[in-house]
Amino acid sequence: MSVVDSMSEGDTENKDQSNGGDFICGVVEGFYGRPWTADQRRDLFSRMRKLGMNTYLYAPKDELKHRAEWRLLYTSEETELLQSLISSAKHHGITFVYALSPGIDIVYSNEKEVKAVEEKLDQVRSMGCDAFALLFDDIEISMSDQDKKKFPSFVMAQLTVANTVYEYLKCPQFYFCPTEYCESRASPSLEESDYLSTLGKKLLKNIHILWTGPRVVSRYITVDHVRRVAAALKRKPVIWDNLHANDYDPKRVFLGPFAGRSVMIKEEISGIFLNPNCRYEANFVPFHTIAEWNSCHAxxxxxxxxxxxxxxxxxxxxxxxxxxxxxxxxxxxxxxxxxxxxxxxxxxxxxxxxxxxxxxxxxxxxxxxxxxxxxxxxxxxxxxxxxxxxxxxxxx
Incomplete structure (x- = not known):
């Protein structure tokens, strides 16, 4: 039996979801380092279905056409592979969210750049994908002179692109990752951040905003914290949870259970994605325990x-x-x-x-x-x- 096979066999279905079918609970492949293989992703979709999870966010930082070469369209061979993954996710009842990270070098005021984002997501939409994300995490907070002439602030540049693309795609399920994506990166504070305040007011209301908690890797995420975040963002956040992430120290593997988050935070958030260990095989306990957490009432x-x-x-x-x-x-x-x-x-x-x-x-x-x-x-x-x-x- 292969390691991948051993992770999927014997799982029991977890259908007792305490928060109904609208709550998002899933996995984000959002780490730096070698992305998972196609076989591992297919195995993940099968496991997620059995565990009662419903959404997968495709955002491998080192997949070139996700981030570094985001403008490039996929080749026919790449298209065939990605389309097969989207089909596999659908077969297992999993929403496949395709994320693009253009923030490292996009010129926000250039219509050709915005068109490049639309064309890229259009290509993925033609593969059967109907949920998308734009990620602006881990980038410099700076704009070109051209951008400064058009936009009053960095956040207005970002959210204008996001709103435009969202409407172009005819308002699908959509996620936005801000540059200030946790409290420790909010300047000067969560409540006083002009970036977050503007984002909450101006980003179209049906777009989900991703958030990692008090810190990039948050030991605890409390009910009070997510309520404060929701007040700033004018909507319930979706947690991008780095509790088990190890891309900053790959020799450290996090095998503990999902902890430090009360079940009660589910009432204050729209969903949660676990960004786990880089090594797929190491995530048996993290996946099982977040699924158990999601199924519980208290x-x-x-x-x-x-x-x-x-x-x-x-x-x-x-x-x-x-x-x-x-x-x-x-x-x-x-x-x-x-x-x-x-x-x-x-x-x-x-x-x-x-x-x-x-x-x-x-x-x-x-x-x-x-x-x-x-x-x-x-x-x-x-x-x-x-x-x-x-x-x-x-x-x-």
Whole structure:
């Protein structure tokens, strides 16, 4: 069994979505580094369907025609491949969002440049895609002299292009990533940023705005925080969550559960995308736990010191039933430790010590689970396990 196959088999469908069919929950391939393969993406669509997730955002930073060479149209061979991925996503009931990142060198005031954006997205639309994004993250806040003559501010240049393209495409599902995409990058502050205030007022109301939280990589995202963001943007944000992103340190692999976000933030946001580890195979736990979080109605508190700890000390996998849930109710409750136990248990079912050395052996994964649970239960900021040349890490 290949590693990709092992990730998709045995998943159970997660249809109990607490927030209805309009809430966006998915994966963004939005990291720097080697993009995922076509086979990995197809496997992802299958897994997402089984886990109850509904949207995939295509935004690999190092795919040349997404960012560095964004003006270039796809060749016939590239078109065939991208079209097959869009078809695969649709087959599994997943919305495929194609993102373009023109911000590194676009001349906003040049009509030919805007036309190049439209032609590129038109080409992808002809492949069957009906959801799009324009990303203006990780760029210099500067305009050419030509742009300064036409636009009063940097944000007006960006949102004018976005509004124009959105209307040209006849108002599809559409996302916008601002240059000030988290609170730490808002100048001078979230509430006082002219950039965010103008964006909220002038960007067409049905365009989703992506946001990473208090920081680029946010340890916590609270209800209060997203309410403040919604007030600034004049709409509920869609979270681009970098909790498990590791492109800034590829040897550190984040294997912990989805944590630090109350289930209750779903009432204050339009959706959430997980931007995960660069290595596709490392994302079993992140994908399973965010899907479990998405299916739950409230947060649970777990009594520690139960028999699950004894099982873990013995090298086994703690059954979910071993946990004692405080304030249990008929509603589905989410707790990171319980989600971690369950997802690792499913993962381990597919592995054995006899599998090639590129796959973590069971003993190592047991050790990872024990240490990650200990780090979370003890209130630590993160825990690490050294496995070969990688540091397996959990953040809370």
């Amino acid at each position: 947060d649970a508190e777990l009594e520690e010191g139960t028999e699950s700890d004894a099982i873990l000390e013995a090298g086994g996998v703690a059954p979910v039933a071993a946990h004692i849930v405080k304030n249990a109710s008929p509603k589905r409750l989410y707790h990171p430790l319980r989600a971690l136990d369950e997802s690792v248990k499913k993962w381990l079912e597919h592995f054995s010590d006899s599998i090639s050395s590129t796959v973590p052996p069971m003993a190592a994964l047991y050790a990872v689970q024990r240490q990650l649970r200990t780090a979370l239960a003890g209130g630590g900021a993160f825990g690490e396990v050294i496995l070969g040349s990688c540091r397996l890490t959990v953040r809370e």
